[in-house]
Amino acid sequence: MKLDDAIKQRRSVRRFDLKKPDWQKIIRAIDSARFAPCAGNQFVTKFILVSDEKKIKELATASQQNFVGTAKYIVVAISDDSNLIRDYDKRGTRYCAQQAGAAIENFLLALMDQKLVTTWVGHFYEEQVRRTLGIPEGLHIEALFPIGIETKIKTREKRKINLDHILYFDKWKNNKMAPMIKVSKEAI
Numbered sequence: 001m002k003l004d005d006a007i008k009q010r011r012s013v014r015r016f017d018l019k020k021p022d023w024q025k026i027i028r029a030i031d032s033a034r035f036a037p038c039a040g041n042q043f044v045t046k047f048i049l050v051s052d053e054k055k056i057k058e059l060a061t062a063s064q065q066n067f068v069g070t071a072k073y074i075v076v077a078i079s080d081d082s083n084l085i086r087d088y089d090k091r092g093t094r095y096c097a098q099q100a101g102a103a104i105e106n107f108l109l110a111l112m113d114q115k116l117v118t119t120w121v122g123h124f125y126e127e128q129v130r131r132t133l134g135i136p137e138g139l140h141i142e143a144l145f146p147i148g149i150e151t152k153i154k155t156r157e158k159r160k161i162n163l164d165h166i167l168y169f170d171k172w173k174n175n176k177m178a179p180m181i182k183v184s185k186e187a188i
Contacts, residue, residue: 016148062128071146
């Protein structure tokens with residue numbers, strides 16, 4: 001799949017086929033996260049691949065979202081900002097969040113390439129997730145990603161935001177780009 005296609009086709013899916021996805025495809029998607037940019041060359045994002053049905057049900061309860069429990073696998077993204085805070089003080093926390101977002105986006109696009117679907121679940125009871133997966137205090141649980149094969153049942157289309165609603169030129173809220181002047185070869 002071309003990158004542009006993966007970007008435009010990626011969407012949040014909450015209904016999964018009953019067939020269990022190939023776990024190796026999920027590992028390949030997680031592997032792509034390693035190539036995200038990272039501050040100070042310190043990769044701080046980790047992933048837990050959950051396949052245990054009991055733990056999946058507990059994570060569904062922690063998220064208060066029933067569809068999470070229908071997934072055959074859940075990937076939990078975790079980050080540890082301690083080294084970045086040591087090196088960058090308060091900014092380390094922000095760099096950690098930025099790195100986690102970049103790594104997760106690589107992961108999401110790679111899932112699309114593997115023909116797997118998910119949705120980003122950011123609402124959950126953190127202590128319940130920590131207990132279920134043995135995640136120590138001090139680590140940030142970024143999100144849960146229930147993973148499956150897309151069902152044939154039609155889902156909502158991804159809402160597309162117009163570019164002119166998110167792009168400004170030279171200053172905040174300036175929607176007009178300054179005219180570009182063509183330079184002739186002779187002027188160079």
